[in-house]
Amino acid sequence: MNATVTSTRTTLNFSAGPSVLPECVLEQAARDIIELDGTGISVLEHSHRGPAIDRVFDEAIADCRALASIPDDFDILFLQGGASMQFGMIPMNFLPTGSHADYVDTGSWTSKAIKDASTIGDVRVAWSGKDDGYRDTPTSADIAWTPDAAYSYYCTNNTIYGTQCSAPTTCKTPLIADMSSDIFSRPIDWSKHAMVFAGAQKNMGPAGVTLAVIRKDFMSTARTEMPAMFRYGIHADKGSRYNTPPVFAVYCAGLVFKWIQSLGGLDQVAEMNNRKAAIIYDAIDGSDSFYTGHADIACRSLMNIPFTTPSPELDAAFIATAKSAGMSSLKGHRSVGGIRASVYNAFPEEGCLKLADLMSTFAASHRS
Numbered sequence: 001m002n003a004t005v006t007s008t009r010t011t012l013n014f015s016a017g018p019s020v021l022p023e024c025v026l027e028q029a030a031r032d033i034i035e036l037d038g039t040g041i042s043v044l045e046h047s048h049r050g051p052a053i054d055r056v057f058d059e060a061i062a063d064c065r066a067l068a069s070i071p072d073d074f075d076i077l078f079l080q081g082g083a084s085m086q087f088g089m090i091p092m093n094f095l096p097t098g099s100h101a102d103y104v105d106t107g108s109w110t111s112k113a114i115k116d117a118s119t120i121g122d123v124r125v126a127w128s129g130k131d132d133g134y135r136d137t138p139t140s141a142d143i144a145w146t147p148d149a150a151y152s153y154y155c156t157n158n159t160i161y162g163t164q165c166s167a168p169t170t171c172k173t174p175l176i177a178d179m180s181s182d183i184f185s186r187p188i189d190w191s192k193h194a195m196v197f198a199g200a201q202k203n204m205g206p207a208g209v210t211l212a213v214i215r216k217d218f219m220s221t222a223r224t225e226m227p228a229m230f231r232y233g234i235h236a237d238k239g240s241r242y243n244t245p246p247v248f249a250v251y252c253a254g255l256v257f258k259w260i261q262s263l264g265g266l267d268q269v270a271e272m273n274n275r276k277a278a279i280i281y282d283a284i285d286g287s288d289s290f291y292t293g294h295a296d297i298a299c300r301s302l303m304n305i306p307f308t309t310p311s312p313e314l315d316a317a318f319i320a321t322a323k324s325a326g327m328s329s330l331k332g333h334r335s336v337g338g339i340r341a342s343v344y345n346a347f348p349e350e351g352c353l354k355l356a357d358l359m360s361t362f363a364a365s366h367r368s
């Protein structure tokens with residue numbers, strides 16, 4: 001059976017993040033905020049070292065591993081500081097003096113990662129889409145990897161520009177992926193990666209936790225001369241509880257992992273996401289050029305869909321019309337403008353149909 005997400009909520013939330021969460025997760029979380037598992041204590045009140053939270057962490061890790069078929073030679077860590085913290089932690093741990101790292105620059109988030117890594121060591125940009133307004137992503141053959149990089153870095157989904165790419169096949173050095181805005185929207189090829197990380201607040205749960213999945217042999221190469229909180233090895237040794245962790249965010253991520261499994265897993269969810277995004281892309285492509293998508297067709301994101309009408313005034317009118325029809329957070333990111341529809345896993349398919357309907361009636365009544 002096809003995976004599908006429905007909703008009883010009156011507002012459709014197209015936010016890029018924090019973003020829509022599955023209704024059943026919110027309902028379970030609301031119950032467990034009052035009392036977790038008959039313990040008489042809220043999930044927010046339990047000690048992070050007690051048996052109830054041991055169970056929360058153990059289950060979240062086991063469910064995450066099962067959901068994404070994460071091999072046993074990868075550690076699963078729950079960290080703090082957002083995905084942005086990883087921009088610094090990665091070079092602090094994996095970029096030794098005298099070496100360099102290769103970065104693929106596909107948008108604002110990779111630019112920030114490059115900027116942060118440059119404060120730690122030597123960074124080489126192996127491909128950049130900057131001159132083209134970040135409308136596309138490279139094919140594997142386009143990327144000028146160096147054979148002796150300490151690691152190589154790319155982002156699978158560019159939240160702001162609405163572009164997506166698969167793992168490059170040509171990289172010969174340890175490959176690190178920022179999957180903040182498309183993790184668990186499709187299967188992940190672990191054989192191509194040494195590390196994957198993602199902030200939770202798009203496809204995984206509320207803000208406050210960042211998932212890092214790191215191959216053990218790669219982690220063992222990390223530098224150690226830095227404060228404990230920056231060391232992946234310490235977080236791995238301490239089961240992501242070196243200090244007080246963001247228990248509630250980890251607990252919600254655990255519920256989301258179970259929910260994705262209940263939809264049939266990542267293959268099913270990928271099919272659903274293809275179907276959902278196609279509804280909106282068809283509305284753009286069938287609009288006789290009234291709407292223009294930002295991304296090149298070959299690398300369109302299934303998660304974030306930025307587009308424009310013929311003028312900024314019409315963009316604003318579209319967003320206002322959508323808002324009065326119960327569609328929230330459609331304003332594009334300030335660096336791209338226009339409209340952006342974010343349709344993560346938990347966004348209902350009927351919401352895509354409603355947006356496409358609105359696009360069609362709006363274009364018909366505003367076409368000059």
Ligand SMILES: Cc1ncc(COP(=O)(O)O)c(C=O)c1O
Nearest residue numbers: 082083084109159178180181199
């Ligand atoms: C692809 C990507 N990477 C990194 C980040 C930064 O995430 P955080 O706000 O958790 O630091 C974002 C935020 O939207 C993102 O979309």
